[in-house]
Amino acid sequence: MFQVGEVSRRLGLNPQTLYFYERIGLMPSPKRTAAGYRLYEPPDLERLSFITQAKALGLSLDDIKDLLMLQDGQQLSCQEVYDRLLKKVQHIDETISKLQTLKAQLNPLLEQCQQSLAQTQIGQQCVVFQQHPLVTSAEPLHNPSLHNWEDLNYDTQG
Amino acid sequence: MFQVGEVSRRLGLNPQTLYFYERIGLMPSPKRTAAGYRLYEPPDLERLSFITQAKALGLSLDDIKDLLMLQDGQQLSCQEVYDRLLKKVQHIDETISKLQTLKAQLNPLLEQCQQSLAQTQIGQQCVVFQQHPLVTSAEPLHNPSLHNWEDLNYDTQG
DNA sequence: GTTGACCTTATACTTAGGTATAAGGTGTAG
DNA sequence: CTACACCTTATACCTAAGTATAAGGTCAAC
Numbered sequence A, B: 001m002f003q004v005g006e007v008s009r010r011l012g013l014n015p016q017t018l019y020f021y022e023r024i025g026l027m028p029s030p031k032r033t034a035a036g037y038r039l040y041e042p043p044d045l046e047r048l049s050f051i052t053q054a055k056a057l058g059l060s061l062d063d064i065k066d067l068l069m070l071q072d073g074q075q076l077s078c079q080e081v082y083d084r085l086l087k088k089v090q091h092i093d094e095t096i097s098k099l100q101t102l103k104a105q106l107n108p109l110l111e112q113c114q115q116s117l118a119q120t121q122i123g124q125q126c127v128v129f130q131q132h133p134l135v136t137s138a139e140p141l142h143n144p145s146l147h148n149w150e151d152l153n154y155d156t157q158g
Numbered sequence C: 001g002t003t004g005a006c007c008t009t010a011t012a013c014t015t016a017g018g019t020a021t022a023a024g025g026t027g028t029a030g
Numbered sequence D: 001c002t003a004c005a006c007c008t009t010a011t012a013c014c015t016a017a018g019t020a021t022a023a024g025g026t027c028a029a030c
Helices: A004-011 A014-024 A042-056 A061-073 A078-120 B004-011 B017-024 B042-056 B059-074 B078-119
Strands: none
Touching: A004 A014, A004 A042, A014 A042, A042 A061, A061 B004, A078 B017, A078 B078, B004 B017, B017 B042, B042 B059, B059 B078
16 A cells, blocks of 8 residues: 555656546556555556556557556457557657658758858858749649648657 | 728738737737728738748747747847757657557557457457456556657647 | 755747737717 | 627647646754
8 A cells, every 4th residue: 555655756757646646547547545645555556557567658648548458347359459569550650751752842942042052152142942023823832742840749859 | 001801911921820929919000091990011021921921930829929029129140040940840850759659559459459340240249348257356447558649739630 | 864956747928910809888870 | 770790809728648846744964
């Protein structure tokens, strides 16, 4: 029987994360002391351990919730885990592909900048963002030929 | 001189996006009609066109704001653009590398699942999430040997 | 009793880039 | 005048996964 602080230290989680998991239904409410303090039992800790492992494998909390619901009713299906991990791997492949496409588009612009730098003095007007003619037509000005960056949820600041 | 609706159609932006860009300081406030309607002039549209192009190249709005501040004072420096695009490409490389590492970790687990499925009936307890022994020690239970998924800001649902 | 560590609940906030909603005002054609 | 399209501002909301903050209550050592 462990209280929140002990559990959070053992699992490397923030106590608030434990409350959060309970709030979103990922964890059932554990027993309580007379004072209202949570008392986690070993199966609770096993469940939390499962959660942290699945997170490390890239499963979302929603995925994990699904799997845990399956487990609650019966033995955890290897097929279900396989399906979700396969989906993750496929999504990794897609993202890599998109990133490579985008990089392939950026590299010529980089080279263009480099050439421009080599030929002119520092401070020269950049050629990458071509100046459009004064807008006199109804033609949309956005450039759809560039890969749509917004397809990637991807932290540019790392 | 164009009003919000016209500008948004020409640039493929939502009118609310125009208000948003002004609110966050990315766009200076354009002129107004006597009724308070915005009137965008060609240099305004050029600025917005620059913004949409830079976004398509993967620059964040903060990056774009920086560049535009440079441009406001003088000619846009090719060096500044090059630096930012290079940083983007480097970040793409890092993310691809991390994704490949994660994939390399997931594949053996997938194979393990596959073997387990081949050898046993559907519904067999999954072996990927090994059952931990009952928690009797102060040893943290999280598994730091797996790649830290949270380093990647990466949409798992696509 | 006091103090400090720990526990509780509820809610706001973080990140980036919007976007929806609400409550108005304006312009023009019929 | 009416109706509808368009404009305005302000604020809430969205995404996922926490995390910070506030305002308490509890426990045990001194």
